[in-house]
Amino acid sequence: MTTPGAENAVSEAKLLVERRLHPVTPFRRAWAPVAVVAGWAVHDPNQAQEQLTRLTTTALLVGLAVIVPAAALYGFLSWWFTHFAVTETELRIRTGLVFRRTAHIRLDRLQAVDVTQPLLARVAGVTKLKLDVIGTDKKDELAFLGEDEARVLRAELLARAAGFAPETAHEVGEAPVRQLVHVPAGVLAVSLVLTGATWGSLAAALVVPPVLWFATHSVWTVLATALPLLGAAGASSVGRFVGEYDWTVGESPDGLRIDRGLLDRTHETVPPGRVQTVRIVEPLLWRRRGWVRVELDVAGSSNSVLVPVAPRAVAESVITRVLPGATVPAALSRPPRRAGWCVPFWWRGYGLAVTDTVFVARHGLLRRSLSLVPHAKVQSVRLTQGPWKRLRRVADVHVDTGANKTVTARLRDASEAAELLQSQSDRSRTGRREALPDRWMV
Numbered sequence: 001m002t003t004p005g006a007e008n009a010v011s012e013a014k015l016l017v018e019r020r021l022h023p024v025t026p027f028r029r030a031w032a033p034v035a036v037v038a039g040w041a042v043h044d045p046n047q048a049q050e051q052l053t054r055l056t057t058t059a060l061l062v063g064l065a066v067i068v069p070a071a072a073l074y075g076f077l078s079w080w081f082t083h084f085a086v087t088e089t090e091l092r093i094r095t096g097l098v099f100r101r102t103a104h105i106r107l108d109r110l111q112a113v114d115v116t117q118p119l120l121a122r123v124a125g126v127t128k129l130k131l132d133v134i135g136t137d138k139k140d141e142l143a144f145l146g147e148d149e150a151r152v153l154r155a156e157l158l159a160r161a162a163g164f165a166p167e168t169a170h171e172v173g174e175a176p177v178r179q180l181v182h183v184p185a186g187v188l189a190v191s192l193v194l195t196g197a198t199w200g201s202l203a204a205a206l207v208v209p210p211v212l213w214f215a216t217h218s219v220w221t222v223l224a225t226a227l228p229l230l231g232a233a234g235a236s237s238v239g240r241f242v243g244e245y246d247w248t249v250g251e252s253p254d255g256l257r258i259d260r261g262l263l264d265r266t267h268e269t270v271p272p273g274r275v276q277t278v279r280i281v282e283p284l285l286w287r288r289r290g291w292v293r294v295e296l297d298v299a300g301s302s303n304s305v306l307v308p309v310a311p312r313a314v315a316e317s318v319i320t321r322v323l324p325g326a327t328v329p330a331a332l333s334r335p336p337r338r339a340g341w342c343v344p345f346w347w348r349g350y351g352l353a354v355t356d357t358v359f360v361a362r363h364g365l366l367r368r369s370l371s372l373v374p375h376a377k378v379q380s381v382r383l384t385q386g387p388w389k390r391l392r393r394v395a396d397v398h399v400d401t402g403a404n405k406t407v408t409a410r411l412r413d414a415s416e417a418a419e420l421l422q423s424q425s426d427r428s429r430t431g432r433r434e435a436l437p438d439r440w441m442v
Helices: 004-015 025-029 031-043 045-054 057-080 119-124 147-161 166-172 185-193 196-216 219-244 284-289 312-322 337-341 387-391 414-434
Strands: 083-086 090-095 101-106 110-117 126-133 140-146 178-182 248-252 255-260 265-270 275-282 291-298 305-311 351-354 358-363 368-374 378-384 394-401 406-413
Touching (some): 083 147, 101 126, 110 119, 110 147, 119 126, 126 147, 140 147, 185 219, 185 305, 196 219, 255 312, 275 312, 291 312, 305 312, 358 406, 378 414, 394 414
Antiparallel strands (some): 083 090, 090 101, 110 126, 110 265, 126 140, 178 248, 248 255, 275 291, 275 368, 291 305, 351 358, 358 368, 378 394, 394 406
16 A cells, blocks of 8 residues: 555655756767876876876877776766656656765746856857756756756746746746846956956066066966966956956846857746945046946855946946845945044045945945845844954944845944944844845746
8 A cells, every 4th residue: 555645755756757958968078087187287287297298109108098998988977877857846866876865956946047058069069057946055066068958047047036937947048137237348358458357467477476586587477476476367357358248237027138249058947035335436537437347246146246447327227137136325324534534544544334235345445335234134233343443433334235245334423323222123134024035026
């Protein structure tokens, strides 16, 4: 005699249809053995060079004849033993050639499904799905799927996460999108030229290696220093341009969608209701043009940039879509003048404003950063005051968010800070009680 629970499990197993990834996937996974050999060579270059000098042509050909088929076999077997299936409540991913691993991803905990296409994947017509789940730091992924299959699967997962029944999720399809912002390539290039980090890293890459050469006359020391500096300079200029090229922000029922990338195309989703902090960053050389950069802190997600560069009015209009009902204050109150004894000159860059929906704090003179925290996202409020600040009758108020980040209103009048501590606690409780549920497609 079988119980109802056992019968349901048996019927679910019969209806469960497991699928494999795209046949191109083995070529990607075949690189793993090659990467192990390359990692050993980088870790111990002297021994690797000695081993290479000892190899004869025959030994090299024999080694290639063994390594290439072994890598191909590893890629094929890892692909063959990888399956995924969508049940009524979860997405299951089974992987592992020797050690088996099964990931059970609850659909009601799914907050984003990002689509990425590396350059070679675009050529092959395949794509990768990255699954952003609440409460996990590492993203599970399905790599690779055909473009059409990935689009259909993503739409189904988002529909199921929004609460649609399994039998109707296929009919929902991909949610419509309305474009909000598009960053022209010329504007992006000029903004990178006007960024201090670009010139600072480039200057370090040009100045430090010659100084080290005259001081040490060691080629290895110069190379060990110059290569990371050149890499940092490239990442802050060309790397950012390639990664942020054709940046487009659109609005859809499943959140704000971000499409970007020159070589590797990425399609990300900013989950609704999961944004903890919005920052408006304004570098010094951007102010004459009225440009700003908008960054995010999203709970359980690595999405950190909303708009790389845009006019302030456009950026603020996008922020209102991320934080409904919130407005960016036109003016902020500065700390009292006696705060200059604690932080000379730079105290002028601090500011504070509290509206009905957000806690707003600013810092920085040359590179201004304005942080907006919805009251409903505040997890705790703290007041700190060292001996020197007690003497000057000022204090700092820290607001902690669900993304493990802290926004600080610095050098406030001590009585104002104490009142702010109590009032912000009340606003946070009220905001959490009145906040709408974090549901999609509603």
